[in-house]
Amino acid sequence: MSAGKTMNLTLHVWRQPSGTSQGRFVTYPAPDISPDMSFLEMLDVVNERLIAKGEDPIAFDHDCREGICGMCGMMINGQAHGPRRATTACQLHMRSFEDGDTITIEPWRATAFPVVKDLVVDRNAFDRIIAAGGFVSTHTGSAPDGNAIPVPKTAADQAMDAAACIGCGACVAACPNASAMLFTSAKVSHLGLLPQGQAERDQRVLKMVATMDEEGFGTCTNHGECEAACPKEIRLEFIARMNRDFIRAGLRNRGERAGSGGTG
Amino acid sequence: MNWALRFLRSSIGLKLVMAVSGVVLFGFVLVHMIGNLQVYMGPTLLDEYGVWLRALGHGAALWVARGVLLAAAVAHVWSAYCLTRLNQKARPEGYRERMNRESTLASRTMRWSGVVVLVFIIYHLLHFTIGTVHPNFVHGAVHQNFVVGFRVIWVSAFYMIATLLLGLHLYHGVWSMLQTVGLSHPRYDLMRKRAAAAFAALVTLGNLSFPLAVLTGVVR
Ligand code: HEM
Ligand code: FES
Secondary structure: OOOOOOEEEEEEEEEOOOOOOOOEEEEEEEEEEOOOOEHHHHHHHHHHHHHHOOOOOOOOOOOOOOOOOOOOOOEEOOEEOOOOOOOOHHHOEHHHOOOOOEEEEEOOOEOOEOEEEOOEEOOHHHHHHHHHHOOOOOOOOOOOOOOOOOOOHHHHHHHHHHHOOOOOOHHHHHOOOOEOHHHHHHHHHHHHOOHHHOOOHHHHHHHHHHHHHHOOOEOOOOOOHHHHHOOOOOOOHHHHHHHHHHHHHHHHOOOOOOOOOOOO | OHHHHHHHHOHHHHHHHHHHHHHHHHHHHHHHHHHHHHHHHOOOHHHHHHHHHHHHHHHHHHHHHHHHHHHHHHHHHHHHHHHHHHHHHHOOOOOOOOOOOOOOHHHHOHHHHHHHHHHHHHHHHHHHHOOOOOOOOOOOOHHHHHHHHHOOHHHHHHHHHHHHHHHHHHHHHHHHHHHHOOOOOOOOHHHHHHHHHHHHHHHHHHHHHHHHHHHOOOOO
């Protein structure tokens, strides 16, 4: 990574003007790319050049560019967020590639994530899963005392691990079945592990799984691709935990409908 | 009962049907393989075992077992079909490039190993249970049917291929099943894959040995 040295790349990028139009791959040469750029900065440079030529820049999602918001995400050479483990596309640097490389860039592919434009997909399905049960009901008066509710250390640690999910959708994108079970299980678990999340625990898992199914995601066959792609290293064991919770909630709530009841 | 239907038709419910029926089938293949090991203990034992099985519970046990196995097989194939359809609908348009990181040959070929095993099961029933595709089937002469059946080389070859594919299916299936029913703990997760590999290897090696033993003349 010697300073001043640049790379010449060739990009194959999925271009699609809108959700209803046909898309196709377009090849762009990307000369003079600094290895110190992030992947998104590389796309910025390519876009600047496209704009200078009067062409439509490549649309992609991004916000924080520091790996914490979950907005960025694209398939880079067949891997969600690219080749580095535990790394979002915005935190991926061009030094992860070689001079002369060809890079294929595609949007997340899933029925539940329709393409909006180019590399941008609509991930509102995730928000609807959260809205179905990813909350706790709480008293909103004055601030409670710190540590008023004891939380066991192991539960706090596990809940924290699950809460690291930034909802980027890489799990769905990497899953051969386009299943959202890693995402849903992280969201079910991070509240379900804590004492504050117990009141709604059964309804939460039943409703979130029902919404996940309605949104048209696939089902888990335990390939483990999601875990490998996750920039936050959410573990497959959360899916087992969600299955466990779902079975228990189903048995305990016989006769009740998953949709009724609620938080009143 | 409505809640149960709704529960079982959810994604996780369907997976449970597959896992539980898989466990029943898995229990059967293990016991079936162990039962057949008696072929190494002399030419009469397998015949006597057959007589004993048919007489068990005044002749009812065999039919109960067959009923349970048929139900499990139907449930397993039905849930596999439903889940496969769901998964195909979830991504109708694939990627131009795709690199696998964690999935295994076994996990990616479950559908195909499953279909071959299904065809094999039907053939196997016609071969050794009903006898229609056996060159010289004699009802009750289990040992002799076994030896005569496996002397046909392409039949033995098909048995061995199906056995290897069943091994792959079990290797992924056993650990997948544990995950589906929610048996997971960080301390034991490594053990789950090892246990799955050991079970799969046991069943595969046992079943592989039968046609090989006949072809090499160890069992005659
Ligand atoms: C002796 C026969 C069989 C045994 C012992 C067996 C066992 C299993 C087990 C234990 C599982 C794991 C369930 C889970 O994912 O939780 C499984 C999954 C599966 N089986 Fe079977 N199976 C057999 C035959 C078949 C047949 C005949 C088919 C299809 C025609 C089939 C198709 C599948 C599929 C598609 C899966 C899902 C794979 C996955 O979850 O990754 N199996 N099987
Ligand atoms: S832009 Fe926020 S995580 Fe990448």
